[in-house]
Amino acid sequence: MRVYCGKDYEQASRIAANFISAQVIMKPDSVLGLATGSTPIGTYEQLIKWYEKGDLDFSAVHSINLDEYRGLTADNDQSYRYFMNTHLFDHINIDKKNTFVPDGTEPDAEKACRDYDEIIRAHGGIDLQILGLGHNGHIGFNEPDSTFCKGTHCVQLTESTISANARFFASMDEVPKEAYTMGIQSIMQAKKIMVIVSGEGKKDIVEKAFLGPITPEVPASVLQLHSDVILVGDEAALAGYHKALQ
Numbered sequence: 001m002r003v004y005c006g007k008d009y010e011q012a013s014r015i016a017a018n019f020i021s022a023q024v025i026m027k028p029d030s031v032l033g034l035a036t037g038s039t040p041i042g043t044y045e046q047l048i049k050w051y052e053k054g055d056l057d058f059s060a061v062h063s064i065n066l067d068e069y070r071g072l073t074a075d076n077d078q079s080y081r082y083f084m085n086t087h088l089f090d091h092i093n094i095d096k097k098n099t100f101v102p103d104g105t106e107p108d109a110e111k112a113c114r115d116y117d118e119i120i121r122a123h124g125g126i127d128l129q130i131l132g133l134g135h136n137g138h139i140g141f142n143e144p145d146s147t148f149c150k151g152t153h154c155v156q157l158t159e160s161t162i163s164a165n166a167r168f169f170a171s172m173d174e175v176p177k178e179a180y181t182m183g184i185q186s187i188m189q190a191k192k193i194m195v196i197v198s199g200e201g202k203k204d205i206v207e208k209a210f211l212g213p214i215t216p217e218v219p220a221s222v223l224q225l226h227s228d229v230i231l232v233g234d235e236a237a238l239a240g241y242h243k244a245l246q
């Protein structure tokens with residue numbers, strides 16, 4: 001694994017954006033695996049700036065997102081589709097027809113997951129997968145468990161996630177209780193993976209995931225088995241990792 005450290009969030013975001021730009025420049029029809037969450041926002045903002053300067057062209061890029069809440073429509077401002085549109089897709093020249101997020105409105109969970117695996121397969125897999133890292137080591141919505149789940153699957157959100165999300169919804173009934181997520185196998189089959197981490201809050205889990213034992217109880221630890229992983233972070237998030245290696 002190669003590790004790249006920026007002094008702060010902004011610099012780390014620029015490093016991460018550089019890897020995505022390099023990927024798109026070297027292979028204009030790249031399939032990018034994209035993530036939501038707070039961490040990649042700075043990376044997406046940087047990509048938008050370079051696009052506006054005329055340095056990047058996303059017209060042939062395809063994207064496949066990691067996850068989506070079950071039951072939320074694309075126009076719900078809490079859906080991951082809405083997040084991707086507002087934080088990236090609306091501001092660059094990617095063809096929205098070439099952007100994929102699991103279909104949160106598909107009530108048949110098995111179908112939703114099967115269809116998404118077929119989309120990944122039909123694209124020939126992912127060239128560069130972007131990942132954030134949960135405080136408990138989750139990647140996508142692959143939460144700590146006793147086994148690794150291979151394909152796209154429907155997960156029950158934990159009580160803590162449900163109550164943390166409650167503030168964004170008018171009533172408890174509207175808060176999503178489940179999500180569709182890409183599985184560990186699809187993530188691990190990406191040709192290249194870039195994990196982006198930021199802030200002191202991620203320090204312990206970075207060390208655990210990348211230097212600790214490989215176990216489904218820390219889903220991101222499986223990334224240690226991938227041959228082409230880049231870890232990009234700021235000093236605060238990488239402090240524990242660097243210290244452990246000294």
Ligand code: F6R
Pocket residue numbers: 034035036037038039040066067131132133134135138139140141
């Ligand atoms: C997002 C996702 C999640 C986040 C993770 C970190 O699509 O799948 O696994 O990457 O929860 O979130 P932030 O970046 O908000 O700390």
